[in-house]
Amino acid sequence: MDLSNMSVGDMRNLQEQIKQEMKKREVQDVQKAREQIQAIAQSVGMSLKDLIATSGRGSKGASVAVRYRHPDDTNQQWTGRGRQPKWVKEWVEGGKSIDDLRV
Numbered sequence: 001m002d003l004s005n006m007s008v009g010d011m012r013n014l015q016e017q018i019k020q021e022m023k024k025r026e027v028q029d030v031q032k033a034r035e036q037i038q039a040i041a042q043s044v045g046m047s048l049k050d051l052i053a054t055s056g057r058g059s060k061g062a063s064v065a066v067r068y069r070h071p072d073d074t075n076q077q078w079t080g081r082g083r084q085p086k087w088v089k090e091w092v093e094g095g096k097s098i099d100d101l102r103v
Helices: 008-043 048-053 086-093
Strands: none
Touching (some): 008 048
16 A cells, blocks of 8 residues: 555544554454353363363462561562562662561
8 A cells, every 4th residue: 555645634544444443353353362262161161260260370469478678668568579679679789688678
């Protein structure tokens, strides 16, 4: 498609058509994925709800125990998962042991 010969109005119209088509296809893709997941669950004799409940991830939003806490500011806490917070990094770079922060 040669856009150089199109007017700005025509390109805006095309842009809107593209947006609408993308939304439509995204909805279709989600529906297709749901159907595939449902078929997989049924093929092993489970409902989708049962399949999700037995995913081994525990309950959604379950909190993880704090493993590290700043001795001077107890609001600064870290579970030990993911990237180290800035305060932990600064603590270690300052020559102190991370074990001193362990709860």
